[in-house]
Amino acid sequence: MLVAVAGLAAGCGRDGAPDVANGKRLFxxxxxxxxxxxxARAGTGGKIGPNLDQAFLASRLDGLGEQTVQDIVQGQIENVRRGSLMPEDLVVGEDARDVAAYVARAAGRPGEDPGGTVPGNPLAEPGQEGKRIFNAAGCASCHALSDAGTSAAVGPSLDDVARGSGGGLPPRDWLRQSIVDPNAILAGGYPRDLMPDDYGRRLNPRQVEALVDYLTRVGNR
Ligand code: HEC
Ligand code: HEC
Incomplete structure (x- = not known):
């Protein structure tokens, strides 16, 4: 037990979970x-270093846990490559842990982040590929879906999306198109370009099919 925790000892000065609100403030x-x-969730747009949403979306979708991402970010803060533009030890100790925890919670999950963050770790549930991707890819920050436990209202509720259709397409094809080409057929009353139109590039075809499977299964209320 002690050995397993030793690697994270730098962050052990304060009991309990990292303070992600402090992490966000510092970030x-x-x-x-x-x-x-x-x-995206922090609303920052710096272009000198890598885009952290892009840097961690793929690993997140591959099932890398939040703790692992946190460790990677903390490692980067503490051991900056010699000659890098990124300053070393910009934040230290518990602050470094808090920032890393915040980035691990927020990266690759677009949507609003009004000081709070998505509760829990949706990646922790095994055997639920579509649901995992739904949460990890940020769908849950815009769409209500009971099965995923979200009630976001930026886009339409997906609770009955399996009954939807459009453009004369079979339901699954319409659903797939709604994900990878959201402007092709707009849901009534919603503007174009609100839903990101790059999921076809950020997700691989297997992940898109897992989402279509998932929504077909649970979006049937
Ligand atoms: C002055 C600009 C600058 C600041 C400030 C800065 N970084 Fe960076 N960061 C960079 C650059 C440039 C890189 C590219 C890696 C390298 O140079 O070794 C980088 C790399 C990273 C990476 C690795 C990303 C990847 O694709 O592997 C992470 C994570 C990261 N920074 C997090 C942070 C965090 C958290 C903070 C605040 C504590 C921070 N950075 C502050 C410039 C910056
Ligand atoms: C930034 C907010 C946002 C994100 C993130 C987002 N969507 Fe959307 N989505 C919308 C909006 C707004 C609409 C309505 C406009 C349109 O049809 O493009 C929509 C429409 C849809 C529709 C069509 C619903 C209907 O009734 O016509 C589906 C299906 C859908 N989204 C699935 C997803 C999935 C799956 C993800 C994640 C991979 C996702 N969305 C991510 C905002 C978002």
């Missing part, structure tokens, strides 16, 4: 991470 602070990194 977005003047001259801090957000001035060099894009992170």
């Amino acid at each position: 977005t602070g003047e001259g801090k991470c957000g001035s060099c990194h894009i992170l």
Whole structure:
């Protein structure tokens, strides 16, 4: 037990979970991470370093847990490559842990982030590929779906989406198109370009099919 935890000892000064609200404050602070990194949920647009949503979306979808991402980010903060533009030890100790935990919670999950963050870790449930992707890819931050436990209202509720159709397409084809080419047929009353139109590139075909399977199964109320 002690050995397993030793690797994270740097963050053990304070009991309990990291303070992601503190992490967000530090991430977005003047001259801090957000001035060099894009992170959609933090609303930062820095272009000097890599886009952190892109950097971690793929690994997240491959099933990498939040703790692993947190460790990677903390490692980057503490061991910056010599000659990098990224300053070393910009935040230290518990602050570094909090920032890393915040990035791990937010990266690759577009949507609003009004100071809070998505509760729990949707990636922890095994054997639920479509649901996992639904949460990890940020769908849950815009769409209500009872099975996924979300009630977001940026886009239409997907609770009865399996009954939907459009363009004379068979239901599954319409659903797939709604995900990879959302502007092709707009849901009534919603503007174009609100739903990201790059899921066809950010998700591989297997992941898109898992989403179609999942929504066909649970979007039937
Ligand atoms: C002055 C600009 C700058 C600031 C400030 C900055 N970074 Fe970076 N960051 C970079 C650059 C440039 C890289 C590219 C890697 C390298 O140079 O070794 C990077 C790389 C990273 C990576 C690795 C991404 C990948 O694709 O592997 C992470 C994670 C990261 N930074 C997180 C942070 C966090 C968290 C903070 C705040 C504590 C921060 N950065 C502050 C410029 C910055
Ligand atoms: C930034 C918010 C946002 C995100 C993220 C988002 N959507 Fe959407 N989505 C919308 C909006 C707004 C619409 C309505 C406009 C349209 O049809 O493109 C929509 C429409 C849809 C529709 C068609 C619903 C209908 O009744 O016509 C489906 C299906 C859908 N989204 C699935 C997804 C899936 C799956 C994901 C994740 C891979 C996702 N969306 C991510 C905002 C979002």
